[in-house]
Amino acid sequence: MSKDFFLFLRQTMRSPSGVGAVAPSGRALGRAMASHIDLDNGPVVEIGSGTGAITRQIMAAAIKPEQLSLFEMNPEFCTRLKLKFNGVTVHNKKAQDMSNYWQGELGAVISGLPLLNMPVPVQHEIASSVFCALKPGAPMIQFTYGPKPPLDEQVRDELGLVYTKAERIWFNLPPATVYLFRKS
Numbered sequence: 481m482s483k484d485f486f487l488f489l490r491q492t493m494r495s496p497s498g499v500g501a502v503a504p505s506g507r508a509l510g511r512a513m514a515s516h517i518d519l520d521n522g523p524v525v526e527i528g529s530g531t532g533a534i535t536r537q538i539m540a541a542a543i544k545p546e547q548l549s550l551f552e553m554n555p556e557f558c559t560r561l562k563l564k565f566n567g568v569t570v571h572n573k574k575a576q577d578m579s580n581y582w583q584g585e586l587g588a589v590i591s592g593l594p595l596l597n598m599p600v601p602v603q604h605e606i607a608s609s610v611f612c613a614l615k616p617g618a619p620m621i622q623f624t625y626g627p628k629p630p631l632d633e634q635v636r637d638e639l640g641l642v643y644t645k646a647e648r649i650w651f652n653l654p655p656a657t658v659y660l661f662r663k664s
């Protein structure tokens with residue numbers, strides 16, 4: 481078992497609802513999410529990076545480190561992320577703060593947040609900030625383990641979002657589905 485796995489487990493035991501999973505995402509899921517990034521469309525932000533399982537696959541997709549920023553609210557995960565991803569900007573901040581940094585400039589946002597575990601007003605705050613920061617038409621890429629789209633219907637309606645169900649990753653524990661959200 482890796483150091484990341486044990487750090488993840490410790491933080492999950494400390495804050496089960498904040499972390500929202502018992503293990504980091506698998507490589508196949510990270511790769512599938514990263515495959516939806518258009519590297520020529522502008523900077524990319526990952527929210528809820530954890531120990532960097534998805535970040536690693538975003539980097540493997542040949543993004544320049546200075547084009548990638550991470551928002552992770554857990555300080556211990558941030559320390560690990562800074563050590564692992566040289567040149568990537570790590571914000572020990574909530575995803576909700578993203579729109580203080582960009583407005584209509586991002587090419588994609590990749591989310592590892594457990595959004596459906598969060599109250600609807602919090603989902604709304606996060607999605608509002610994400611879609612304020614994204615360029616028109618650019619995607620928010622989000623995975624879920626469940627059968628429903630991973631953003632509450634009320635939030636989608638209020639913000640005018642549409643979604644596409646992309647791939648199902650059977651080789652993840654548990655199997656996960658990738659969704660793309662865009663402003664309609």
Ligand SMILES: C[S@@+](CC[C@H](N)C(=O)[O-])C[C@H]1O[C@@H](n2cnc3c(N)ncnc32)[C@H](O)[C@@H]1O
Binds near residue numbers: 533573575
């Ligand atoms: C399910 S884990 C995913 C970690 C990693 N992306 C992966 O797939 O293995 C969710 C992460 O989101 C972080 N998180 C939860 N709420 C957040 C928020 N509002 N802003 C930023 N990070 C948050 C947690 O600390 C945790 O690291």
